[in-house]
Amino acid sequence: MKFEAVTIKDIAKALGLSTSTVSRALRDSYEISPETKKRVLEYSEKINYRPNPIALSLKEKRSRSIGIIVCEIANSFFSQIINGIESIAYDKGYNVIIAQSHESYEREVLNLQYLASRSIDGLLISVSSETQEMDHLRSLHEKGFPIVFFDRVVDELQTHKVIVDNFKGAYDASLHLVKNGFRNIAALAGSEYLSITKERLGGYVKALEDMGRHYDSTMVQHCLHGGMLYEEVETAIDHLLQLPNPPDAIIASADKLTTNCMRYFKKKNIRVPEDIALIGFSNLDLTDLLSPALSVVRQPAFEMGQISTELLIQQIEAKRPRDFERRILPPQLFIRESSEKI
Amino acid sequence: MKFEAVTIKDIAKALGLSTSTVSRALRDSYEISPETKKRVLEYSEKINYRPNPIALSLKEKRSRSIGIIVCEIANSFFSQIINGIESIAYDKGYNVIIAQSHESYEREVLNLQYLASRSIDGLLISVSSETQEMDHLRSLHEKGFPIVFFDRVVDELQTHKVIVDNFKGAYDASLHLVKNGFRNIAALAGSEYLSITKERLGGYVKALEDMGRHYDSTMVQHCLHGGMLYEEVETAIDHLLQLPNPPDAIIASADKLTTNCMRYFKKKNIRVPEDIALIGFSNLDLTDLLSPALSVVRQPAFEMGQISTELLIQQIEAKRPRDFERRILPPQLFIRESSEKI
DNA sequence: TTTATTTACGCAATCGTTCCCGGTTTTTTG
DNA sequence: CAAAAAACCGGGAACGATTGCGTAAATAAA
Missing domain, CATH: 1.10.260.40 (lambda repressor-like DNA-binding domains)
Structure with a gap:
């Protein structure tokens, strides 16, 4: 054909x-x-x-396409990010090649090799939950290959980074719970390796300390796959609820973590917020329609995608290397029923 | 750089x-x-x-990339489809270039020109709500360019098509409402131009007739943008509720239509299903967590993406043209609280 | 009128790879 | 031992576009 x-x-x-x-x-x-x-x-x-763009690419040694690696497309936060990426890339005549890591380090490395072999001009990446080793990214980066990190960044690599103020997001959410009278606030966190997990836990701990509470590490549960699997969330919450002094509120620090938390409570007939309050990071469009309406920390995902892409294309098209930027976007706190003190 | x-x-x-x-x-x-x-x-x-894949592409006159045009990435149904597409494409060494029409005919044409100029080997498309004129697709198709339609197909073009049994989905859902004792069942439908709208309305009408109800065209409201704009949904439902004989149940035939319907009821303090029942087409992962838990017709989106991609790549790599297939996938009906007769 | 300068175009190399023709050797065959 | 046949490798065109350089004709300057 x-x-x-x-x-x-x-x-x-x-x-x-x-x-x-x-x-x-x-x-x-x-x-x-x-x-x-x-x-x-x-x-x-x-x-x-x-x-023929192929002939042009061969001549000019650039493909006018950029690679994206995210854990999952079918996740509101990331699909909104991709939306933002696509909007800028399209305007500037780039196309976008998407790959999914499914939170697996192995697939992330494979994807990266694949994209690199497809001669992309630059990379936008939010690393997987499992990623600890950075050699696959470092070797590219050392060759001067343009990389922009968004959301889940890697501090040791000097590139552009676009994140949300995760510390503030978690701090505000935790402060809100404390001020609303909740005494035992647990944190349902993602993979320990991720920058966002550390930042969000940092905000949580600081808020507790600022309000004169002592931080109890047994109140923090990690889910390696960021809540992608219901089972890991179930195990984590089971563990929290079996503590001698179980939590009366939970702050969940990722989209799937939050929704699977809701699913758990529904399944076990635990009332929210009467039995336990919940607030979580989420970019779903209909957290207001859930039962109960969910209090969330929302991230400006679309803008994040846009800014990341602008920085990347700027770097691709720059004659001489510029200084790397670290853009920090504000999170938004939406207080609804799920974190109300009855 | x-x-x-x-x-x-x-x-x-x-x-x-x-x-x-x-x-x-x-x-x-x-x-x-x-x-x-x-x-x-x-x-x-x-x-x-x-x-260097670019050099290979130039030599072999194929880019090993396929184009996708959907209305919106940040929509569960389509992101699940893309997920399926990506899974097959990646396996077969193709990459995927995504473009969004945002339900605009103009952007669809622009996207198509863009993709065609980027020398893609084939196209996967679900047309926009606004699309009536097919010349942009026909001219490509006549040159023998491989195109596969999914979900929203164009009957007049002879190509592979992958759809869900929309008639059956709507028929089953409507039948369920009738059998549950609802008497005035309205249909909140998408754009009149779309194949899926016609098929779903067909199922709705047939179910009413089979149950001895007469079909009343005033009970059908169309939303040109498929519910993408809250306002169009609000207008449509306002209209339905102002009828002399207002509906006691609604069947919504698209994702955004369904959720914006929920949003409307919440905003106006209309109880579901006490005041009005609701069932809708939706591929959201958490319709079970909504308040009330939502009855839905769910489509096998991931499989749809996979099958479409297999057919497309098959066609791209075929020496001689084969017969075109029309794959029809079964919808799944999930009955939950929102369509219960109290 | 002669020389210099535009004007307007063609030739050929280039990008990275494949592949059709060759062309040497070496080995096999009669 | 000569001829045929493998075995092994290089030259160069091709894919589609850009671009430095060369050059004929036309015009301008001397």
């Missing part, structure tokens, strides 16, 4: 010109006479000529 | 061979002696040689 395209050669042949003349005419070079230009332009319009 | 890659020429120079020999050695040609092969393989392994 071939699909023969019209080339510059066809135009040249039809008009009795050389390919160079046609090429120059199309690029409006001063070396070409107005009449010739007109002839070429009209004819290529007529036969609907489109330059 | 260039990023110099190692080429076959570098290997040839280093080993004192010609590029043709290296190329053949790498492809394990019988014309090359075992020793030479070994030398080449070892050296290219050492310097981490990767063939």
Whole structure:
């Protein structure tokens, strides 16, 4: 099933010109006479000529495409990010190649090799939950390959980074719970390896301390896969509820963590917020429609995607390396029923 | 910021061979002696040689990438579809270029031009709500360009099509409402131009007729943007509720239609299902957590993406054109609280 | 009129890879 | 031992576009 395209050669042949003349005419070079230009332009319009981007890529040694690696597309936060990425990339004439790590380090490495072999011009990545070793990224980065981290960043690599103020998000949410009179606030956290987990836990601990509470490490449960598997969330909450002094509120620090928490409570007939309060990081569009309406920390995902892409394309197209930026976006706190003290 | 890659020429120079020999050695040609092969393989392994896909594309006149056009990535149904697409495409060595129409015909045409100019090997598309004119697709199709439609198909074009049994989905849902004792069942439908809208309304009408109800066209409201805008849903439901004989149940035929319906009821303090029952097409993962738990018709989105991609790649790689298939996948009905008769 | 300068175009190399033709050797066959 | 046949490898064109360089004709300057 071939699909023969019209080339510059066809135009040249039809008009009795050389390919160079046609090429120059199309690029409006001063070396070409107005009449010739007109002839070429009209004819290529007529036969609907489109330059072959592959040939251009080969010549210019750039593909005008950027790679994205995220854990999961079917996740509100990341699909909103991709939305933002796509909006900028499209405007600037780049296309976007998406790969999913499914929170697996192995797949992340594979994806990276795949994307690198597809000669992308740059990479946008939010690392997987499992990722501890950074060699796959470091080796690329050392060659001067443009990489921008978003959300889940890797501190040891000097590149652009776009994140949300996770510390503040968790701090505000925790403070809200404390001020509302909850005494035992547990944290349902993601993978320990992730930057966001550390930052969010940091905010949680600081809020407790600022309010004169002591931080109890047994009140923190980690889920390696960020709540992607219901079972890991179930195990974590089971553990929390079996403590001698079980929590009366939970702060969940990821989308799937939050929703699977809700699912757990529904399954076990635990009332929210009467039996236990809940607030979580989430970018779902309908947390207000849940039962009860969910208090959330929301991240400006779309903007995050946009900014990351702008930084990446800026770096790709820069002649000489600039300083790397670390953009920190504000989280938004939405207080609803699930964290109300009855 | 260039990023110099190692080429076959570098290997040839280093080993004192010609590029043709290296190329053949790498492809394990019988014309090359075992020793030479070994030398080449070892050296290219050492310097981490990767063939340049751009050069290959130019030579083979295929890019090994496929285009996707959907209305919105940040929509569970479509992100699940893309998930399925990506899983197959990745396995078969294709990458995927995604574009969003945002339910706009104009953007759909623009996206198509963009993708076509990026020399994709094939297209997966679910047309926008606004799309009535098919010339942009027809002209490509007539040139023999591989296109597969999924979900929202265009009947007049002879290609592979992958859909869900929308008629049955709507029929079952409507039947369930009737059998549960609801008397005035309204349909909140998407754009009239879409195949899925027609099919779903067909199922709705047939179910009413089979149960001896007469079909009343005033009970059907269309939303051109498929519920993407809250306002259009609000207007539609306002209209339904102001009827002399207002509905006691609604069947909503798209994801955003369903959730915006919920949002409307919540906003107006209308109780579901006491005041009005609701069942809708939705692929959200947490319709069971909504208040009330939502009865839905769920589509096998992931499988739909997989099958579409298999058919497309099959067509791309086929020597001679095969017959076009029309795959119809079964919908799943989940009955929950929102459609219970109190 | 002669020389210098534009003007307007073609030639050919280039990007990285494959592959069709050759062309040497070496080995096999009659 | 000569001829045929493998075995092994290099040269160069091709894919589609850009671009530096060369050059003929036309025009301008001397």
